[in-house]
Amino acid sequence: GAVVSQHPSRVICKSGTSVKIECRSLDFQATTMFWYRQFPKQSLMLMATSNEGSKATYEQGVEKDKFLINHASLTLSTLTVTSAHPEDSSFYICSAVPGRSYGYTFGSGTRLTVV
Amino acid sequence: GESVGLHLPTLSVQEGDNSIINCAYSNSASDYFIWYKQESGKGPQFIIDIRSNMDKRQGQRVTVLLNKTVKHLSLQIAATQPGDSAVYFCAESRGNTPLVFGKGTRLSVIA
Numbered sequence: 001g002a003v004v005s006q007h008p009s010r011v012i013c014k015s016g017t018s019v020k021i022e023c024r025s026l027d028f029q030a031t032t033m034f035w036y037r038q039f040p041k042q043s044l045m046l047m048a049t050s051n052e053g054s055k056a057t058y059e060q061g062v063e064k065d066k067f068l069i070n071h072a073s074l075t076l077s078t079l080t081v082t083s084a085h086p087e088d089s090s091f092y093i094c095s096a097v098p099g100r101s102y103g104y105t106f107g108s109g110t111r112l113t114v115v
Numbered sequence: 116g117e118s119v120g121l122h123l124p125t126l127s128v129q130e131g132d133n134s135i136i137n138c139a140y141s142n143s144a145s146d147y148f149i150w151y152k153q154e155s156g157k158g159p160q161f162i163i164d165i166r167s168n169m170d171k172r173q174g175q176r177v178t179v180l181l182n183k184t185v186k187h188l189s190l191q192i193a194a195t196q197p198g199d200s201a202v203y204f205c206a207e208s209r210g211n212t213p214l215v216f217g218k219g220t221r222l223s224v225i226a
Contacts, residue, residue: 006158032211034213034214036216042218042219043204043216043217043218043219044159044204044214044216045216046213046214046215049213091156093158093159095214097211103161103164104149104161104206104208104214105161106151106158106159106160106161107158108157108158109156109157109158111156
């Protein structure tokens with residue numbers, strides 16, 4: 001149980017275009033999901049906290065107008081990288097907490113390459 | 116600022132030996148700690164967790180030790196296997212706040 005599905009796993013896009021990444025909780029409802037970014041050989045850095053039915057909370061230094069987060073249902077959060085640039089190339093990972101218990105389940109990640 | 120960090124960025128061990136990966140944390144309010152394994156191109160995989168009211172927890176071939184006095188966390192892997200080769204991250208949180216990850220240690224198992 002407690003599976004988080006992330007799609008796509010890999011995407012290559014042209015500079016200036018937008019890319020949408022989906023994060024779904026398959027067997028539980030997630031009122032909160034977290035989006036992380038990971039550059040090569042670095043750790044996971046929290047970008048934002050996605051809240052169902054309300055605005056996302058962004059970490060300092062993360063542009064909310066560039067990284068649009070929508071959490072329209074209890075099982076789906078999306079991250080849209082708008083007007084992507086090569087420096088946005090990274091590994092994006094979502095996470096959710098099943099229920100009230102401790103425990104964080106991660107998606108398999110999305111490798112974004114902007115050319 | 117408060118952070119979670121690691122003492123050793125890389126670790127090479129012989130197959131069959133035990134591995135110990137260390138982590139230091141500075142947020143004394145953290146009450147939950149997790150070790151993750153991450154293979155290349157994949158998301159973090161849960162290994163083992165521990166709450167602050169415990170100082171040791173064992174799983175299958177893995178043991179996590181928590182020393183709150185010196186704010187230190189370690190992951191012990193018994194009889195390390197080639198499949199254990201990966202990057203290992205410690206992470207901490209307080210309540211259900213977002214996890215804060217350490218820098219990671221790359222474990223290389225020598226056959």
